[in-house]
Amino acid sequence: MVTAGLIHYVLNLLHITVHIRDVCVFLAPVFSGLTAISTFLLTRELWNQGAGLLAACFIAIVPGYISRSVAGSFDNEGIAIFALQFTYYLWVSAWGGYVFIINLIPLHVFVLLLMQRYSRRVYIAYSTFYIVGLVLSMQIPFVGFQPIRTSEHMAAAGVFALLQAYAFLQYLKDRLTRQEFQTLFFLGVSLAACIVFLTVIYLTYTGYIAPWSGRFYSLWDTGYAKIHIPIIASVSEHQPTTWVSFFFDLHILVCTFPAGLWFCIKNINDERVFVALYAISAVYFAGVMVRLMLTLTPVVCMLSAVAFSSVFEHYMGDDTKREKPPAEDSSDEDDKRNSGNLYDKAGKVRKHVSEQEKAEEGLGPNIKSIVTMLMLMLLMMFAVHCTWVTSNAYSSPSVVLASYNHDGTRNILDDFREAYYWLRQNTDEHARVMSWWDYGYQIAGMANRTTLVDNNTWNNSHIALVGKAMSSNESAAYKIMRSLDVDYVLIIFGGVIGYSGDDINKFLWMVRIAEGEHPKDIRESDYFTPQGEFRVDKAGSPTLLNCLMYKMSYYRFGEMQLDFRTPPGFDRTRNAEIGNKDIKFKHLEEAFTSEHWLVRIYKVKNLDNREPLDHKIRSVVPKQKYTSKKVPRSILLVDLKK
Structure with a gap:
């Protein structure tokens, strides 16, 4: 934010009129260009100029870095990798x-x-x-004395x-x-x-x-966060990295960067000690957490460039520049003395110098051409993969989903925007929406409605309370929602289209976070079968089949038959027929379901024989001063009695 603000200020100071939004959108791509330059400088210091050029080319297109440097990616990582590489080049402190x-x-x-x-x-x-x-x-104000007190x-x-x-x-x-x-x-x-x-x-x-933070402990002990800080472990970026992710983000560089590390260790010096330590530590941390793939990508590009550069120098170098051995060495003298001896000391047939030269002339150029062509083919495959990943995975807005039919045609799933637009147009401007924290920013930004938790909620107990409401039965959840003045509940359900990122697949994290704050009311073991399975069919746990999240996700779904090969109520995401098809609500009512059932919104009913609470508030508090979350509940009760 400071960097974007400074750039905007300097440009306007020079009478170059530019909107702050444009600066934020293009900040990451601009710094990605600077990252390529800093990677070139660092690799040139470690090896040579040819390796530096290859490293700059690699990091310019590698998916592991493109994911955080596309236009619109306004986050710390957009500047961080440039600062990291430039810091290693200059040894001067950098990003947050x-x-x-x-x-x-x-x-x-x-x-x-x-x-x-x-x-x-x-x-x-x-x-x-x-x-x-x-x-x-x-x-830096928010850093303060942390460098000497943490x-x-x-x-x-x-x-x-x-x-x-x-x-x-x-x-x-x-x-x-x-x-x-x-x-x-x-x-x-x-x-x-x-x-x-x-x-x-x-x-x-x-x-x-200050002691070590929980996030630091989770890097060394992979099971620490899951037990002690489930809210950190629940984030998808904090999961252990799979082999598929390594190949997806790095492609052929996964195989070539160990060779570059070997070249550096073989010809060790002070600078190469540093890159060896960087590579070993980054590989470990990237394996523990997906997010840290971003710190591994630069050193992989550098060491892979060293490997390719060394191979190209060996097989494409000019032979005339190499020093030729003297015409007569000790072996030639021995041959002259023992001209009649056709065998050497190892018992193998001797070859005369002329025969050896002929063999090298016939085989050498062929080997060089083959190896060079193979290396160029690998680089071409890498470029094609990077282009495909960038266009298909890292250049599409996540709020709009796309699927492909068997004939190649594309379907656009616009359920998120559809639901947020409905919230914006059909609910009171002071309505409060309860959802899992993943969607807080989108609801606030696109629907312009107040949310209970979002991506910046630091109070773990508040998130745990929302998780408890989702994990409890309807009556217990209704008490929690009334205490939080909830008007609507929004969930994501992917059972119709096979969307794997829905709330049922995230549900166990809600349970774990809620159990951390409310261990007497919520226990993770209650949501598993006696055999320890998490199932949504008839064999599922009764606690799961009657909790609020399950009922909101599968309400009316038991009546839907998606195709003739599957029974009604068949969940495509979990490949199972749901176990509770007769779902009825007492305290909630369905308000909106998007076209593909991806977003479902429920309205929280008011208490029987009681007018809406917001109506009472407006009659007591002047409208210009009214905000649903500022008025203390104790004052409201007194005023309502009047």
Whole structure:
């Protein structure tokens, strides 16, 4: 937001009239171009200019980065990858989510110390990086003193202190005897490490340093978030990465980047130690969480470029530039002395120099041509895959779905916009809509209605209360909805068209989040069969078959027969015939169902013999001051009695 605002301000200062919306829309594509440049510079430093050009080409089209750099993708990641790559090139602090950077660079310095690769330039570079980065990051208002009061930054501070001690001991090296220096070095490093470690523990225990966050723990323990913070684990971007996702986002680079890593390790230096650490850590983190595929993509492009560049140099290089061996070497002299001997020391038939040259001349160019053509074919396949993924997966608005028939024709499913438009036109402007938090932004932005939870809700207990309402039976859910002044309930149902991202497939996360706050009322085990299965057919759990979410999803669905091959009430998403077809509501009524049943909206009935609560509020509170969520309930009850 700061970057977009600054660009907009500078352009208008130069009398270049541009709308802030246009700046936000094109921010990610512009920075993706800068990312390609920074990747070229970084790879050139690590290997050579040819590898840098290939790396820039790879990251320009790779799906793993295109997903966050298309026009309209206004998020941290749009700028973050450029900042990450440029930070690694310049060693200067960058974006808000720089925990990965602020730990990877200290790890690089620490490993260099262990490998006895300490030099004055490492000391100057890291000291400058840490001090300048620390001071600059603390100038950002919402960051403040976090760099010196959170556990994620203690590794950087510890390495900084260790580096100062190491540099001081190196200074004393020339002024002490060998035995004195070894003793002092061992004691000094051990003492510095113990002091830093004990200081961090003490400050964490006393509360001066915040402990590790739950998101950090979930990176190391894959089951931590599911048990302790289910709301983090429920996000699709926080799920473990499948092999399909690796291939989908990286294609052939998955196979070639280990070769590039091998080339770097084979010809190791200080810079290549860094890229090796980056690759190993990024591979692990990307396997734990889908979202971190974004941090893996740059290093995969760089190392794959190193691999391709090395192969092309070997098979496409000019032979005339290579140094020819001397005409007479030791083996030739032996051949001359033993001209009558047709066998070498290994017992194999000797070949004369002329025969060897003829064999190389006949076979060498063919091998070079074949390998070169194979490499070019791989690159062409990669370009075709990237183009297809970009056009089909990452360039379509998620609010409009598309499906394809057997004859190739395309069907547009516009149920989301249809439902939001209905809400906007047919409900009171002060109506409150209850839905799962995934759809909060869309309801607020497209329907212009108040939602209980959205993508920016930080109060976990509030989200858990909505999950409890969805997981309870209708009577218990009605009490919760009345306490929250809910007017409408919106759900997503994909059983008709086979849409897998509906609320029934997300339902267990609602249960888990609700159980975390209300363990006495909601238990996840109640929604499974005795055999531990989650089923929506007749064998399903009675608790599941009677909860509010199940009834809202499958209301009137038992009367629908989708085709002659399946019985009425057959769920295409879960490939099962629903178990509860006789669904009736007492406290809710169906208000709207979209064309393909993708979005269903229910109206919450008022209490019997009681006028709508909003009508009473309007009669008591002046209209210009009325907001449904500002008036305290205790005051309302007093006024209603009057």
